[in-house]
Amino acid sequence: xxxxxxxxxxxxxxxxxxxxxxxxxxxxxxxxxxxxxxxxxxxxxxxxxxxxxxxxxxxxxxxxxxxxxxxxxxxxxxxxxxxxxxxxxx
Amino acid sequence: xxxxxxxxxxxxxxxxxxxxxxxxxxxxxxxxxxxxxxxxxxxxxxxxxxxxxxxxxxxxxxxxxxxxxxxxxxxxxxxxxxxxxxxxxxxxxxxxxxxxxxxxxxxxxxxxxxxxxxxxxxxxxxxxxxxxxxxxxxxxxxxxxxxxxxxxxxxxxxxxxxxxxxxxxxxxxxxxxxxxxxxxxxxxxxxxxxxxxxxxxxxxxxxxxxxxxxxxxxxxxxxxxxxxxxxxxxxxxxxxxxxxxxxxxxxxxxxxxxxxxxxxxxxxxxxxxxxxxxxxxxxxxxxxxxxxxxxxxxxxxxxxxxxxxxxxxxxxxxxxxxxxxxxxxxxxxxxxxxxxxxxxxxxxxxxxxxxxxxxxxxxxxxxxxxxxxxxxxxxxxxxxxxxxxxxxxxxxxxxxxxxxxxxxxx
Numbered sequence: 001x002x003x004x005x006x007x008x009x010x011x012x013x014x015x016x017x018x019x020x021x022x023x024x025x026x027x028x029x030x031x032x033x034x035x036x037x038x039x040x041x042x043x044x045x046x047x048x049x050x051x052x053x054x055x056x057x058x059x060x061x062x063x064x065x066x067x068x069x070x071x072x073x074x075x076x077x078x079x080x081x082x083x084x085x086x087x088x089x090x
Numbered sequence: 091x092x093x094x095x096x097x098x099x100x101x102x103x104x105x106x107x108x109x110x111x112x113x114x115x116x117x118x119x120x121x122x123x124x125x126x127x128x129x130x131x132x133x134x135x136x137x138x139x140x141x142x143x144x145x146x147x148x149x150x151x152x153x154x155x156x157x158x159x160x161x162x163x164x165x166x167x168x169x170x171x172x173x174x175x176x177x178x179x180x181x182x183x184x185x186x187x188x189x190x191x192x193x194x195x196x197x198x199x200x201x202x203x204x205x206x207x208x209x210x211x212x213x214x215x216x217x218x219x220x221x222x223x224x225x226x227x228x229x230x231x232x233x234x235x236x237x238x239x240x241x242x243x244x245x246x247x248x249x250x251x252x253x254x255x256x257x258x259x260x261x262x263x264x265x266x267x268x269x270x271x272x273x274x275x276x277x278x279x280x281x282x283x284x285x286x287x288x289x290x291x292x293x294x295x296x297x298x299x300x301x302x303x304x305x306x307x308x309x310x311x312x313x314x315x316x317x318x319x320x321x322x323x324x325x326x327x328x329x330x331x332x333x334x335x336x337x338x339x340x341x342x343x344x345x346x347x348x349x350x351x352x353x354x355x356x357x358x359x360x361x362x363x364x365x366x367x368x369x370x371x372x373x374x375x376x377x378x379x380x381x382x383x384x385x386x387x388x389x390x391x392x393x394x395x396x397x398x399x400x401x402x403x404x405x406x407x408x409x410x411x412x413x414x415x416x417x418x419x420x421x422x423x424x425x426x427x428x429x430x431x432x433x434x435x436x437x438x439x440x441x442x443x444x445x446x447x448x449x450x451x452x453x454x455x456x457x458x459x460x461x462x463x464x465x466x467x468x469x470x471x472x473x474x475x476x477x478x479x480x481x482x483x484x485x486x487x488x489x490x491x492x493x494x495x496x497x498x499x500x
Contacts, residue, residue, distance in 0.1 A: 009283035010112045045117060054375050054397065055100070055117040059276065064392065066378055082280070085112040087119035087394045088292040089221055089275035090327020 003031050003075045006082040014041040028060060029071030031081055046083065057086045091344075093154040094125040096296055099398070107154070109213055109293045119394065120296045122154040132345035139311070146201055146304040152340060153304075154297045159208045163236045165200040166304055168192040170312040170460070176428040176441075180448040183455040186318070188309060188462045189431050195232045195256070196466035197225035197387075197434075198305065198330065203233045203290055206298030210288035216240065217287040221278035223271050223326070223387045224253035225465050230290060231260035242287065244274050250386060252469045270381060272392045295329075302330045306337025309460055310347050317342075317349045320453060322444045323462040324436050325356035325365050325410060326388040328395030334462070335402050352460075354402050356410035357443035359383035359435075363412035365396050374400055384415045384473060385435040387465060413442035419473050421445065425463065432467030440464070 005021050012019060021038065025031035036043035046056045051071070058065045059082040065073050075081065096105040100118030111120050130138075135151060142148025146166030147158035169189050177185035193200035203226070210218060218234040219242040220226050227243045234241035243257055247266030258264050267274045282292040290298045310317060317338060325331045335354055341347045358366045361383025364376040376396035381389035393399070403410050413421070418435050421442030426432050433441070444461050447453050467474070483489040491497050 006280075008112075008279075010110075010114050010117070013114060045115060053117050055112075055119065057276075057392070062273070062276070064272070064378055067380075082276075084276060084279045085117055086392065087112055087117075088279045088282075088289075088295060089271070089392075090291060090329045090390055090394055 001026055001076055003078055004080045005031065005035055006080060008084050010085060011042060011045060011083065014045060015039045025075060027071065028058060028065050028068075028073045028075060028081065031075055032058070032071070055086045057084045058082070059084065091124040091127050091151055093122050095123050096120040097123040109210075109215070109288065111293055111295045122296050122300055124152075127344060135344065135346060136315070139307075146204060146301065146308075149304050149307045152307065152337075153205055153208075154300050155205065155208045156212055159211065161236070162204060162207070163194040163200065163233055165193050165204045167308060170309060171429060171431065173429050173461075176425065179424065179428055180445055181455070182448055182453055182457075182459060184458045186309075186313070186458070186460045187425070187429060187431060188305065188460060190305075190462070190464045191431070191433065191466035195225070195228040196469065197229065198302065198462075198464045199225040199229040200233070201304055202226075202298045202301035202329075203229040205301035206288070206290035206294045207233050207237060207239075209297035210290070210294055211237070211239075213288070215286070215288035217242065217285075219278070219281075219285075219287045219289045220244065220291050221271070221275045221289070222291075223389055224249050224257075224469065225387050226291065227253060227257040227264070228469075231257045231262035231264075234262065235260040244278050246271050246274055246386075250470055250472065252471060256469065270391060271389055272378070272381075275390075275392070299329045299333055302333035303337030303340065305330075305462060306334045307341065310338070310341055313458070313460075315347055316458075317347055318352045318460040319457040320353040320355065320408070320459045321462070322355045322357060322440055322447070322459065324388055324440050324464055325358050325393070325399050326390045326436075327393045328356075328365060328399030330462075330464070331356050332395050332398045332402055335406075351406055354406045354408040355443065355447060356399055356403055356408070357440045358410060358412045359385040359388055359418060359439050360412045360414050361385070362389045362391055364391060365393055365399050366410040366412035368396065368400055369403060369410040376400075383418075383435075384470070385418055385439050386470075387434065387436045388439060411443045411446055413439055413446060417442040417446070419477070422467060422473060423477065426467070431463060433463045434465040434467050434470040435473060436465050437463040437467070438473075
């Protein structure tokens with residue numbers, strides 16, 4: 001199962017400038033693992049102790065994955081996974 | 091106290107003072123770090139403040155700008171009103187209400203936009219933008235118009251009509267997004283990476299947020315260079331709440347005022363209470379919620395500064411409470427009846443929370459309490475509808491006395 005991941009500008013230093021990437025995975029967690037496997041420096045920036053850092057938001061087709069099943073959310077049928085900083089707004 | 095760098099609140103990594111808001115190492119929020127003071131003691135600082143203008147730029151020594159900008163909409167120096175009749179109703183002693191409706195677009199957002207715009211101009215931006223629950227929309231549109239900048243304002247499409255009309259009139263490009271504020275915020279976070287615009291509460295957020303410190307400075311000045319014992323303030327993203335505390339802490343640190351940091355009580359609406367829920371559950375992070383409340387200006391389901399608001403409430407011995415929509419309406423009414431101040435629903439959240447704390451006996455009678463009323467009731471006027479009767483009569487004495495019961499008693 002392939003899904004398109006949108007990478008925010010703040011992480012593109014860790015992805016050789018790539019703004020998007022196609023990765024394989026059955027769940028959101030699998031897809032992020034595949035992304036981190038491709039771009040090594042990414043993992044420590046967004047993952048801490050096996051879960052998402054607290055200021056990282058991940059959206060599946062615009063929906064915050066915390067309203068779904070978090071990292072266990074299946075990506076089947078989804079179009080895009082978007083990683084964004086959580087510290088905006090207000 | 092010149093600004094020195096941006097610094098990550100989590101891992102302390104420093105960054106240059108440009109348009110950025112996220113730590114590239116750990117994704118934590120950036121805030122402005124200031125250089126150590128150049129030997130100016132409290133007396134000198136106090137004199138400089140007192141010689142300054144009757145706007146928030148009197149505090150420019152403590153703001154992240156190179157100098158106070160010329161022109162612009164005069165903001166700040168709003169009234170701190172002694173609220174004896176409200177105190178009496180609630181069984182409190184010394185109670186003050188900071189009335190932010192006196193700002194140019196009638197909410198505290200004029201403060202943060204003043205500072206965000208000043209920094210945006212210093213950085214050479216020509217377009218201002220924001221994601222807003224309404225008050226910020228008004229402020230960005232107005233301040234951009236005053237400065238002659240282009241602006242793009244993004245709001246949830248279902249906002250109160252007063253806030254939409256009071257934004258579009260300034261000639262901004264207004265975009266109503268189908269969805270919640272959190273959807274608007276996500277869109278603007280994505281856009282800020284793609285457009286060369288100053289999103290005041292995204293890529294300019296570290297500077298913008300500093301504007302809320304001036305609420306603390308004015309409070310101290312108006313109390314005769316004294317601190318409150320307790321603060322009650324609304325929590326949406328948690329930025330206002332935590333920056334008021336930072337303002338007090340900075341002035342305590344540089345000797346402008348003496349005493350402990352006040353107890354901080356945060357106020358949320360039950361229909362959007364991710365921070366109050368985390369506080370009650372003993373968690374140090376917030377789970378996002380889908381907002382459903384009449385307090386739309388506080389309807390942020392995914393609060394950026396939630397963890398810091400929780401930490402502040404806990405370390406000062408305060409708390410974060412939530413109140414129902416009916417309690418919010420009653421809070422607006424109570425403030426209006428006892429002080430003559432008509433606040434919007436967010437102010438109703440604050441006053442209802444104050445009333446709840448008082449009813450629980452959490453506030454001693456000898457405490458000096460300041461409640462921050464952050465916006466104007468005319469912006470959420472619908473909640474007043476149906477709450478009273480207008481006596482419609484012919485223009486005659488008989489009709490008046492026959493129809494209006496109060497006419498006989500008076």
